Amino acid sequence: MPEQAPRPPEVDASLYLHPQTLARLGSLELRAKMIVEGFASGQHRSPYKGSSVEFAQHRPYVAGDDLRHLDWKVYGRTDKLHLKQHQQETHLDLVLLADASGSMMYGSRSFEDASGEGVKASIDGRAAWSKFDHATALAAAMAYITIQQGDRVGLGIFAEQIISIIRRSSSSATWRQIVGALATHPVNPAHAGRKASLVRVIDQTLAKVTNRCLVVLLSDLFMDIEEFREGLARLKHAGHDLIVFQVLDRREETFDFTDAAPFVGLEGEDALRVDPRSLRKAYLEVMAGHTSEVQKACLGLGFDFQRVCTHDWLGPPLAAYVARRNAMIKRGKFG
Amino acid sequence: MTLLNPILFWAASACVSIPVLVHLLMRRRRRPVPWGAMQFLLQAYRKQRRRMKLEQFLLLAGRCLLVLLLAAALGKPVLGAAGLAGGRPARTVYILIDNSISSGSVLDGQTDLERSVVLAQATLDGLDGGRGDRAAVLALGGPADVVVWPPSRDASSVREALRDLRPTDSRADLSGALDRVRGDLPGAQGTGEVEVVLLSAWREGSADLSAALQALPGRVRVRASPAAVAEPDNIAVAEVRPLRSVVVAPNSGEAPVPVRLEVTLKRTGAGVSGGVSVPLVVRAGDEGESTTTEAVFAPGQAAWTRVVEVEFSASRASQGALRAIASVAPDGLAGDNTRRVLLESRERLRVVVLTADRLGVAGTIDRYTPADWLALAVGPDADVGVRRRQEGDLTIETQDPARAGGAGVLAGADALLVPRPDLLDDAGWRAVGELLSAGALAVVFPPPAAQTHLWPDAMAKGLGVDVAFAREEVVHAPAAAVSPVTSSRGLLALVGPELPELAKPVAVLKSLPLLPGGSSEPLLQFSDGAVMLASLPAGGGSSRGLLVLSTVAMDLSWTDLPTKPLMVPLLQEVVRQGVGRAAGNGACEAGAGPVLGPGVVELVRIGAGEGPQRSAVTQGRLEDPIRHAGFYGARGATGVSTGEIAFDPDLVGARLAPAEQGQLSRWLAGLGAEPQWLGDDTRAPGGTGPAQPPPISLPLLAAALVLAAVEAAVARFASHAGLGREEPAP
Known part of the structure; x- marks a missing residue:
């Protein structure tokens, strides 16, 4: 049986832009929270x-x-x-920041179920639909919509620092670059085991961006809360707007393990051999506390915060988000 | 705390390791789970660590305790005198069962021991292990032996031990068994009722009703089986006696060596009034040639004696001790149908006469020294005065007493004749003592010319014998006559019938009186009863070595015995029989302690048979008593043989006449309690316990179930098993 040749990134992008997702997003207009400076005229x-x-x-x-x-x-x-x-x-300048740290590699949902096309594994052979997969799908969807509106889109993939970057552009070639970067840039083993350093990433991003942008952060936000606040403060200080998507796996939200097993951290933490049932309550409390702090930090600086679950389709959270943004703009908040 | 089912308990207790093993195995088999939100899991763990460890410890302890409780429930521990079940107090039963030689007597196709075992089993049926009842079993075959000791609640083990009991060849040792019970009574009486069950047919050999029993301390119930109702017909081999205990068999090639044995059979039972004929088989060794003789008892004849000749092969005769076995066909008692005897075998006897070197030739008989007379009596055809000469199967040589202590001077001698003991120094006496310990004979005569006799002191010291002579000789005026001491077992038994006639012309003018005391056996005596010739064991209590003492010097100034016809047969018998006796091949009754020398470290069974194959000897006592008949070889520290012993059935214990019931009852009452007789219903009074007690302790099982429920609840709480009903964290 001949070996199947790897599909080009453009084709793989369709995995992220599932027809169901695009069908819901095609009639929506993405309106930025802020009117940023641009070169081309737009809406x-x-x-x-x-x-x-x-x-x-x-x-x-x-x-x-x-x-x-x-x-x-x-x-x-x-x-x-x-x-x-x-x-x-x-024009709207959208800068997508996708987290590729080790913790984003986790996923409990099968790839086949998430892709919706019967594909059983990713290009690199992973059978699980990881948080990174979900975040890149969401990023691709936003980039697609943005470019269709004639706005400029840039992309940064980061772990403890920016790993790869695509300059902002509204050309269709940029779309292909973004999709190619997202599709061919899964969590590299070389970066696995590294914790995301948001302050450093924000600094690197600000160095590349001179005009005011809408920054979209796609991450599980498994980082120190103080560092997270510091990163957000720097963005705010530079005048950028920010939408935070916290991408979590359902099992991270429920921690519904029943069998005792050694848990091995994906970012170099010590292994922990424990009966998960005995730790569930405490874990959920710690998790809820962290999420709450993240949300407070975002809202406190006027940024939006949205939690996305890998077991959910991309459409509903995007649609709800865009609808809420439109409503806010119509109230003239930024007019 | 003791256990009714200790094996089950320990086996189940070993299952405590199961929870631990399961835990360890699960740790090894579980696949690691990669986890992204590890920092939150670690934070949660740090918060919960102490509580989790405590919960896990409680869970593990609870599970182990649960297994232990189940093990204890299976093991059925008994706590306190009343036991777990409460009710009547626990009972301790000492079963003293007669397996002595008489217990093998067969009546109506069943032995006495088999009847006793049935009664013992029935007694065990009345015990309830669940209430803490215990049973111990002691076998009376002497010396009394513990079969199940200390008292056990494991009735199945007791029953199995009872089934393995076999009759011994020894007599019953009831007093020894009762002494053992007395030592254990204080502890047993502290835990409840005590009962002593005596199971025997109470035949004459089992119960010496003339010896009173010592009362048992405290409150003890005594139950006993009734006496047997009849005495079976029985023929026993009562005695097998060689006419000469040493067989001198010169190297004669393949010619067999004949040995003559006097065999005595005795019969008992109601059948004595009638005539009977039984074959008597005498074998030369376990697998040697046999001679069959028909023993014919006339009506009313109880004893039958006949001299039987059995031939040993030349090769067998040259191997040292000869073993002869006489047996009759099975009858009412199998244990006494065989008897054994040992004979010493030599190619030639070496006799050494310790005397000073002669100056010149002997000349006429009035110049003969005592040594000349002795040598002449041992070897009548030899020339007097020759230092070494051979006479038939004897080798006679003289040695200077002053050199007797030298190395190797006396080595290999079978008999020593000492006419001049005053010439032996301390070293010489020590050498003589060593020779006796090796199994030789010494015949000592007083020196004829001594004024004061001090040599007996040196002799007693050197030989380690308890014997004393007067310091000065006694003159007999008129001359004292000599008479033999009648004995069927003495050294002179073979010539016993002729001795009175031969002794008549002998006159004794002087003698050195042997002082009373000691353990000497007189062979000849004077008319006033004073000892003229006596024998006693030598070697400091060893079974080997024989010392013969004469109170008369073999000198014409003391007696005219050297010139009388008695002299030659007297010396010949003393030397030939004495050498056989001194060789140390002894006989002993089964169950009795044989006389063993200090050099003996163990007895080793010769040939197959019941009883221990080896029995170590500590300070002259057997560590493992020998209760069954058979030949045993004595071994020294280096494994060297130091003689053989024939263990024979105890004929006193084999007497089968049953005791009279009333007399038996009075005798047993001496134990302090009127005996209750075991009949058809052999269960103990009040022994209404369940026939089949539950195989598990119900209270402990209930406790285990409660603990299991608690453990399940704790496990559910500790592991937060209610996962499905909780909502995920926001």
Whole structure:
């Protein structure tokens, strides 16, 4: 029996963009929380007043303002100097940050069940649908939608630091690059056993991004809460917006093991031989406490937080998220 | 605490290791689970570590305790006198069962021992191990032996031990068994009732009703089997006696060596009034040639004696001790149908006369010294005064007493004739003593010319014998006459009928009186009863060696015996019979302690048969008593043979006349309690315990079930087994 040739990344991307998922997301518009600066015109409103066709407002002139923006007609009628400001249409710059640390390698769901196409294993032979698989599927879906809207998308895959990066672009070639990177960049054994260092990753990301972006963080957030707060604070300070997707496996949420077994950490932790039933309650308390802290940190800085379970389809959480974003924009929160 | 089923208990207790083994095996077999959220699991573990370890320890301890409780329930421990079940107090039963030689008597196709075993089994049926009843078994075949000791609750083991009992060839040792019971009574009486069950046919050989029994201390119930109702007809081989205990068989090629044995049969029972004929078989060794003689008893004749000649092959005769076995056909008692005898075998006898070297020739008989007379009597055809000469099957040589202590001077001598003991120094007496211990004969005469006799002191010291002479000789005026001491077993028994006539012309003018005391056996005596010739064992209590003492010097100034016809047969018999006796081949009754020399370290059975194959000897006593007849060889520390012993059935214990019931009852009452007779219902009074007690302790089983329920609850709590009903953490 001839060996089946590996499928190209474009084809594999369809695994992530399951028809059911795309069917639900195709009619939705992704609206950014913030209007970021951009080069191409789009449907996104910019918070910056500049040269545009849609008038926004007048404001008194202050020393140092560009004289080109003075509304001479107002000056002629009122003898006062006012600047004429316009609502500028901008592009959305989306930066996807996908966590590829060791803990993201865990998955209790079979690949066959998650893919929905009868594929029994991943390209690299894994039979389980890991959190990384789920996060990259979600990232690909967001990138696809974003590029369809003509916005720019960039990608960063990180563990304890940025492993690979794709510059922002709205071209279809960028989409292929992103999908290829996500599909061919599973958790590398070389990076397994390393804990994600968010502060370092944020610093590396900020060094590459000069304009304000919408950053999407896809991670299980199994990191020190203080470091997580520090990373978020730096993003906030730089003026970026952030959507946090905490990707968890269902077993991590329920810890429904019944048989005693040695548990081996994926990030170099000591093995623990324990009866899981005796630890379940305490584990769930610790887990809930950590998630709560993460959520508080996000909301406290005005960022969005969404928990995603690997056993759920990609569509429902994305749809719920986008619907809530639209509602917030319509209320003029960022107008 | 003791256990009714100790084997089950220990086997089940070993199952305590099962939970631990299961735990260890599961640890090895479980596959590791990769886990992403390990940091939260570790945090949870650190929070719960102490509580989890405590819970796990409690679970393990509970499971082990559960297994132990089940083991104890199977083992059925008994706590306290009343036992777990409560009710009547526990009972300790000492079963003293007669397996002496008389217990093998057959009546109506069943032996007495088999009847006693049936009664013992019935007694055990009345015991309830669940109540703490215990039983011990002592066998009376002397010396009394413990069969089940200390008292055991394991009735099945007791029954098995009873089935293995066989009659011994020894007499019953009831007093020894009772002494053993007395030593255990204080402890047994502290745990409940005590009962002594005596199981015997109470025949004359089993119960010496003339010896009173010592009362048992405390409250003891005594139950006994009734006496036998009849005496079976029986013929016993009462005695097998060689006419000469040493067989001198010169190297005569293939010619067989004839040996003459006097065999006595005795019969008892109601059949004595009638005539009977039985074949008597006398064998030369276990597998040698046999001679069959028909023993014919006339009506009313109880004893039958006949001299039977049996021939040993030349090769067998040259091997040392000769074993002869006489037996009759099976009858009412099998144990006394065979008797054994040992004979000493020599190619030639070497006789050494210890005397000073002669100056010149002997000349006429008035110049003969005592040594000349002795040598002449032992070898009548030889020339007097020759240092070494041979006379038939004898070799006669003289040695200087002053050199007797030298190395090898006396080695190999079968008999020593000492006419001048005053010439032996201490070293010489020690050499003589060593020779006696090796199984030789010494005949000592007083020196004729001594004024004061001090040599007996040196002799007693050197030989280690308890004997003393007067210091000065006694003059008999008129001359004392000599008369033999009648004895069927003495050295002179073979010439006993002729001795009175031969002794008549002998006159004794002087003698050195042998002082009373000691254990000498007189052979000849004077008319006033004073000893003239006596024998006694030598070698410091060893079974080997014989010392013959004469109170008259073989000198014409003391007696005219050297010139009388008695002299030659007297010396010949003393030397030839004495050598056989001194060789140490003894006879002993089964169950009795043989006389063993200090050099003997063990007895080894010769040939097949019941009883121990080996029995070590400590300070002259057998560690493992020999209760069955057979030949045993004595071994020294280096494995060298130091003689043989024939163990024969105890004929006193084989007397089969049953005791009279009333007399037996009074005799047993001496134990302190009126005996209750065992009849058809042999169960103990009040022994209404369940015929089949439950095989498991129900209280402990209930406790185990309760513990199992508690353990299950703790396990559920500790392991949070209610997983399905809990909601996942938000």
